[in-house]
Amino acid sequence: MKEKYLINARIIDPKNQMDEIGGLVIDSKGLIKAVGKTVTADNLSKDVEKIDLKNKILIPGLVDMRVFVGEPGYEYKENFRTLSNAALAGGVTSVVSMPNTSPIIDNVSMVDFLKRRGRDKSRINIFPSASLTKNADGEQMTEFGLLKKKGISAFTDGIKTIQNPQLMARIMSFASQSNALIMQHAEDNILSEGGLINEGEISTRLGLQGIPALAEQIIVERDLSILDEYFCRYHISQISSHKTVDIIRKAKNEGKIFSSGVSINNLSLNENDIGDFKTFLKLSPPLRTENDRLSLVNGLNDGTIDVIVSDHKPEDEESKRLTFSQAATGAAGIETLLPLALELFHNKSIKLEKLIASMTLNPSKILKINKGSLDIGNEADLCALDINKPWVVKQNELKSKSKNTPIENRKLQGQVFKTFVKGELLYERT
Amino acid sequence: MATIKNLKAVKINQNHLLGIQDLSFSEVSHILDEAKTFINLNKSSSKKTDLLRGKTQINLFFEPSTRTQSSFELAGKRLGADVMSMNIVNSAIKKGETLIDTAMTLNAMHPDIIVIRHQDSGAPNLLSQKVNCAVINAGDGRREHPTQALLDALTIINRKGKIEGLRIAICGDILHSRVARSNIYLMNMLGAEVNVVAPKTLLPHSIERLGVKAFTDMKKGLDNCDIVMMLRLQNERMHGSFVPSPREYYEYFGLTPDKLAVAKKDALIMHPGPMNRGVEIDTNLADDINRSLIREQVELGVAVRMACLKIFCINKK
Numbered sequence: 001m002k003e004k005y006l007i008n009a010r011i012i013d014p015k016n017q018m019d020e021i022g023g024l025v026i027d028s029k030g031l032i033k034a035v036g037k038t039v040t041a042d043n044l045s046k047d048v049e050k051i052d053l054k055n056k057i058l059i060p061g062l063v064d065m066r067v068f069v070g071e072p073g074y075e076y077k078e079n080f081r082t083l084s085n086a087a088l089a090g091g092v093t094s095v096v097s098m099p100n101t102s103p104i105i106d107n108v109s110m111v112d113f114l115k116r117r118g119r120d121k122s123r124i125n126i127f128p129s130a131s132l133t134k135n136a137d138g139e140q141m142t143e144f145g146l147l148k149k150k151g152i153s154a155f156t157d158g159i160k161t162i163q164n165p166q167l168m169a170r171i172m173s174f175a176s177q178s179n180a181l182i183m184q185h186a187e188d189n190i191l192s193e194g195g196l197i198n199e200g201e202i203s204t205r206l207g208l209q210g211i212p213a214l215a216e217q218i219i220v221e222r223d224l225s226i227l228d229e230y231f232c233r234y235h236i237s238q239i240s241s242h243k244t245v246d247i248i249r250k251a252k253n254e255g256k257i258f259s260s261g262v263s264i265n266n267l268s269l270n271e272n273d274i275g276d277f278k279t280f281l282k283l284s285p286p287l288r289t290e291n292d293r294l295s296l297v298n299g300l301n302d303g304t305i306d307v308i309v310s311d312h313k314p315e316d317e318e319s320k321r322l323t324f325s326q327a328a329t330g331a332a333g334i335e336t337l338l339p340l341a342l343e344l345f346h347n348k349s350i351k352l353e354k355l356i357a358s359m360t361l362n363p364s365k366i367l368k369i370n371k372g373s374l375d376i377g378n379e380a381d382l383c384a385l386d387i388n389k390p391w392v393v394k395q396n397e398l399k400s401k402s403k404n405t406p407i408e409n410r411k412l413q414g415q416v417f418k419t420f421v422k423g424e425l426l427y428e429r430t
Numbered sequence: 431m432a433t434i435k436n437l438k439a440v441k442i443n444q445n446h447l448l449g450i451q452d453l454s455f456s457e458v459s460h461i462l463d464e465a466k467t468f469i470n471l472n473k474s475s476s477k478k479t480d481l482l483r484g485k486t487q488i489n490l491f492f493e494p495s496t497r498t499q500s501s502f503e504l505a506g507k508r509l510g511a512d513v514m515s516m517n518i519v520n521s522a523i524k525k526g527e528t529l530i531d532t533a534m535t536l537n538a539m540h541p542d543i544i545v546i547r548h549q550d551s552g553a554p555n556l557l558s559q560k561v562n563c564a565v566i567n568a569g570d571g572r573r574e575h576p577t578q579a580l581l582d583a584l585t586i587i588n589r590k591g592k593i594e595g596l597r598i599a600i601c602g603d604i605l606h607s608r609v610a611r612s613n614i615y616l617m618n619m620l621g622a623e624v625n626v627v628a629p630k631t632l633l634p635h636s637i638e639r640l641g642v643k644a645f646t647d648m649k650k651g652l653d654n655c656d657i658v659m660m661l662r663l664q665n666e667r668m669h670g671s672f673v674p675s676p677r678e679y680y681e682y683f684g685l686t687p688d689k690l691a692v693a694k695k696d697a698l699i700m701h702p703g704p705m706n707r708g709v710e711i712d713t714n715l716a717d718d719i720n721r722s723l724i725r726e727q728v729e730l731g732v733a734v735r736m737a738c739l740k741i742f743c744i745n746k747k
Binding site: 193195199200201203204205206207208210276277318321322323324326327389 | 444451528529530547550551552553555556570571572573574608611634635636637639640
């Protein structure tokens with residue numbers, strides 16, 4: 001590979017607190033050789049490749065901590081190839097894949113399969129997660145140590161919650177000795193049973209059973225209490241209500257060490273968007289009130305919430321062309337994660353550096369992976385972004401195999417135009 | 431064959447009757463005026479008209495129903511339509527066909543109107559997006575049951591002359607009730623003051639936002655009321671325990687002469703049926719011909735459904 005000189009860029013790297021006009025050099029092995037204002041177009045030798053970014057923004061490739069891939073078992077919804085195409089078009093270069101496949105990723109041989117498939121078919125970095133319990137049925141814990149040795153970076157039952165407090169205590173206790181990261185989808189099954197959308201005026205009007213915010217709150221409070229007794233690396237995958245934001249803020253202020261995430265959907269949409277039973281907005285956790293959304297934004301601003309995830313959950317049309325209660329839960333979103341997040345920058349809700357950190361630096365720190373920064377010597381995973389480019393979301397133009405975007409026809413500002421993985425230009429918008 | 435005078439045409443903006451929430455005041459008035467023209471017809475010896483001759487009506491009932499289904503069937507037949515009632519128990523739905531596929535199949539038979547009842551809220555909305563004919567909601571989940579509310583309104587108007595200014599109490603399992611929701615929207619629109627009375631476990635979240643006062647003390651909720659609408663405990667929709675026992679429920683939320691005494695002296699009792707005597711209503715009150723409108727509700731139900739079928743069948747472009 002020729003050395004690449006990316007020049008005339010506004011380089012933003014939250015880890016190194018860099019926001020300056022300059023360039024970035026990728027060496028022949030695909031690693032970052034130099035970065036910053038010292039890299040300019042002057043004195044370039046002839047055998048390097050010069051890429052002029054024309055004063056657009058260059059950031060570390062995004063790290064998305066919550067992505068569902070259809071392999072194995074649901075290849076018709078999404079496979080590694082289609083997922084990486086969608087990810088690259090959205091500037092995402094690393095993902096944590098959820099274990100809710102068929103079969104569930106709960107043992108060492110499944111991890112081998114996944115890593116092989118990921119390596120052969122995917123063009124982005126796949127960090128597979130494994131389930132916390134066998135078959136994700138919430139009973140018998142998986143082999144954290146052996147799985148971690150195989151390269152599993154996080155453990156979660158994905159769409160499911162560990163309901164049994166005794167088991168959760170044992171998981172946290174056992175996980176601490178292998179230093180495994182535990183990620184909980186916080187929802188009490190019994191409180192949310194039969195629930196379809198946020199419990200409130202909208203659920204009353206639509207006649208849909210509500211999911212109370214209490215269902216999320218009670219698991220978060222329980223887990224944080226267990227964490228006091230059995231400290232481990234603990235992460236709450238996605239929160240949705242202002243009450244949970246308050247609980248997490250208080251716990252962090254008291255010095256508890258853990259992290260939390262939020263889905264871009266809960267940050268950008270609210271329950272009113274469900275309108276006339278739009279099944280593409282049937283999500284878990286559910287979209288809640290505007291007041292909840294605003295407190296999630298505040299939570300991100302003050303560090304209560306660490307990461308933004310796409311919660312990319314591809315569902316084919318047949319799973320969504322049903323009545324609201326029968327329809328599948330989840331929305332495709334990896335390709336629109338960054339552009340939709342930029343809405344929060346353009347409307348002055350969140351500072352740009354904060355937004356970028358929540359999708360690069362912060363998830364990498366939580367996962368303890370060497371991604372999400374422009375450190376010299378790191379693999380050059382990069383995203384070049386035209387922050388002002390207006391465009392309209394059209395499901396048929398999206399690269400994901402499933403077209404269940406929750407923001408069809410939304411007018412966005414900001415689009416990824418080049419994505420590099422390990423120094424190679426793998427995506428270029430034409 | 432009987433003749434019906436034609437009322438002046440009022441434009442109905444909706445192609446479908448999916449819920450009271452979608453209707454305007456003038457549309458509701460038009461439906462009720464139209465329904466009044468059918469009341470006497472239904473009492474006469476020759477009940478058949480040819481207003482919908484040549485039209486095809488399909489009744490698609492995914493939930494068991496006695497009165498609503500027979501009421502719609504009779505209404506269609508009295509208007510001269512060809513009425514087909516789908517028996518879902520033996521149909522393709524049970525073989526795994528989706529609602530949309532069923533809709534497409536039926537649509538290919540060129541019906542003029544489909545009457546649907548479904549256990550899922552919003553199912554009629556989904557159906558209406560996929561077929562070319564008019565869709566009438568005969569009850570979806572816990573969302574709406576518009577023809578029930580319209581027939582309740584007609585029954586009240588028939589007895590009290592008006593709805594505006596009346597105080598109406600809706601009592602019982604509000605949480606699971608589509609009848610309660612449709613009636614809240616409609617009675618509010620027509621100018622009544624609406625109270626809902628239920629134990630807290632059976633009151634939907636933020637119900638006050640629908641423009642009602644909520645009471646957990648039945649006597650306070652019935653105070654000075656003109657109309658008392660009783661609802662059934664919908665045990666089939668309940669998961670887990672909402673009330674300790676039917677006995678405890680009856681003690682605090684059953685309609686008894688003692689509780690009714692705080693309502694107006696001429697207060698009338700309504701119930702959409704089917705009734706659970708001794709659970710939500712005292713059996714003698716239910717049969718009291720001076721106070722109970724229950725039989726009249728069923729009777730006027732046919733007239734209201736004839737009006738809806740006629741208007742939406744002809745209105746559809």
